[in-house]
Amino acid sequence: DTAVSQTPKYLVTQMGNDKSIKCEQNLGHDTMYWYKQDSKKFLKIMFSYNNKELIINETVPNRFSPKSPDKAHLNLHINSLELGDSAVYFCASSRTRLAGAYNEQFFGPGTRLTVL
């Protein structure tokens, strides 16, 4: 069984459209994350949710809106897509919201978003 899954794997869309990416984890973790990997492979955290509550919100345009219907799911909705949004978006989860010796993050396979 896949621990952290994301859909879709690939997403190609036009500028100005609105799209969503879904993430689900079956690890029973409380905390979930969204990371963005740009064309140079640089990874940066965007958001983190703990048990449906937003706890980390890095400097991300407000066109990006995460939503967590329950602690096993974290979706990312993007409005008015721009060329610069093209990237691979990774979802991750960890047992708790706090760093700890046994609180490593598990990553999903990524969603490659291409904005034309």
Next chain:
Amino acid sequence: AQSVTQLGSHVSVSEGALVLLRCNYSSSVPPYLFWYVQYPNQGLQLLLKYTTGATLVKGINGFEAEFKKSETSFHLTKPSAHMSDAAEYFCAVSGRTGTASKLTFGTGTRLQVTL
């Protein structure tokens, strides 16, 4: 703020040769340190981590890393490279126990293994 620097965006070794991927961190207190591997078109997989205790950490696939506080380094090594080790490797840092679990990544090092 914590950060990591990976020296060398691209490293090429021959199959059977030593692999050395460099990572230096910047933090006011010793952080937690991680190495992740990303195979082509896949997600990130944890190779190993340093939190407390022994400074030489063994991970999966024969990789190991040594935490050196005096050098603020956490270099990744493998005695003998295999073709299957070709991938992108990321060093990452997080705060210690009690701080937010947020990973800050280095810029990555692409490992190429040649025959």
